Amino acid sequence: MIGRVLAAVAMVCGGAGAALAHPHVWVQARAELVLDQKRQLVAIRESWTFDPEYSAFSVLNLDSKRDGVPDPKKLDELAAERLEAMAETAFFTQGKLNGRPLALKAGPAPKASFSQGRLTLDFTLVPQGPTGPVRNLVLSFDDPDFYVAFGLPPGEPVRLTGTTECVLKLNRPAREAQEGQQLIPDDEATGTPGAAAAAATDYIGRLLVACP
Numbered sequence: 421m422i423g424r425v426l427a428a429v430a431m432v433c434g435g436a437g438a439a440l441a442h443p444h445v446w447v448q449a450r451a452e453l454v455l456d457q458k459r460q461l462v463a464i465r466e467s468w469t470f471d472p473e474y475s476a477f478s479v480l481n482l483d484s485k486r487d488g489v490p491d492p493k494k495l496d497e498l499a500a501e502r503l504e505a506m507a508e509t510a511f512f513t514q515g516k517l518n519g520r521p522l523a524l525k526a527g528p529a530p531k532a533s534f535s536q537g538r539l540t541l542d543f544t545l546v547p548q549g550p551t552g553p554v555r556n557l558v559l560s561f562d563d564p565d566f567y568v569a570f571g572l573p574p575g576e577p578v579r580l581t582g583t584t585e586c587v588l589k590l591n592r593p594a595r596e597a598q599e600g601q602q603l604i605p606d607d608e609a610t611g612t613p614g615a616a617a618a619a620a621t622d623y624i625g626r627l628l629v630a631c632p
Contacts, residue, residue, distance in 0.1 A: 430460040441476035441544075441602035442609040442616060446471040449561045450573065450629065455582040459553040459631045461517065462582065463527060464545045469573075471599045475539035490534045499532035503543050511545055512568065522557075523548040554586065557629040566609060566616040569597035572625050586631040593623040 452465040470478070478498065480491035488562060503526050515522035525545030534540075561570040572578070572592055580588040596604065609616040 421455055442490060442566045442604050442605050442606060442619070443563075443597060443602060445474045445568045446597060446599045447561075447568060447570050449576075450577040450622045451559075451561075451579075453557070453559070453578070453588065453627065453629060455554060455580065455586060457630075459583055459586060461522075461547055461551050461554055461557065464513065464515075464524065464559070465542075466511075466513070466538060466545065468544045469538050469540045471590045471602075472537045475534065475537060476541050477565065481500040495532040495534065496530075499530040499541055499543065502532070502541060503530045509563070511543075512563050512570070513559065514544060514562050515557065517547075517557050518555050522551075522559075537598050538630055549625075552610055554629060554631045556631070557627075559629075560624050560628040562620065562624050564617045564620070566604060566620040568621070569603075569623055570625075571596050571623075575581045578627050580629060583631075586629055589630075591626045595624040 443616060446577075448469045450467040450469075453461070454463040454465065456462050479490045482494040482498065484491050484494075504509075507526060511524060511526070513524060515524070524545040525548050527546045530541065530543035532539060563570070572590070576590075578588065578590050580586060594606050604619040609619070
């Protein structure tokens with residue numbers, strides 16, 4: 421399992437970074453949770469903005485006009501490739517709906533954009549099957565191998581749409597992983613079972629939705 425996860429992460433990260441400690445990639449994540457009028461989960465729309473080093477590596481050779489702007493078509497291809505790779509890691513999106521694990525699949529038309537030296541990936545996840553009305557939903561962005569560190573930007577990075585009957589609460593992580601700050605040696609993260617997940621614990625935020 422760990423081997424498959426690391427392989428998928430390598431595809432997501434494109435081999436960026438040659439440092440000797442985890443994490444290697446930093447993401448600022450935003451999300452919109454979409455419920456319908458019956459309080460069923462319709463979609464999770466996510467937007468990830470990556471650190472400058474990973475962003476620069478990702479858009480290498482995507483600028484056919486050599487004007488400093490990646491080609492929109494190639495950015496769309498990049499988005500599709502990244503989303504396909506992330507399916508191996510459940511899109512780094514862990515959830516429980518009404519106390520049961522939430523299985524998600526990719527929605528259509530992921531997009532990538534590049535601005536001010538940063539790559540942003542926008543994509544949609546949808547439930548794999550019928551979910552029934554939401555009573556409680558718990559969601560987090562998490563890489564159990566801590567290769568990728570997820571943060572939540574200031575303000576209101578998460579919103580709930582489609583119903584006014586439910587309440588959204590954001591529990592921010594106890595600590596914020598700063599870009600470039602590496603927190604656990606690679607050999608420990610990859611060689612000691614559970615070490616990476618334990619190191620990541622304080623850096624994981626959670627989204628909570630409660631419905632009557």
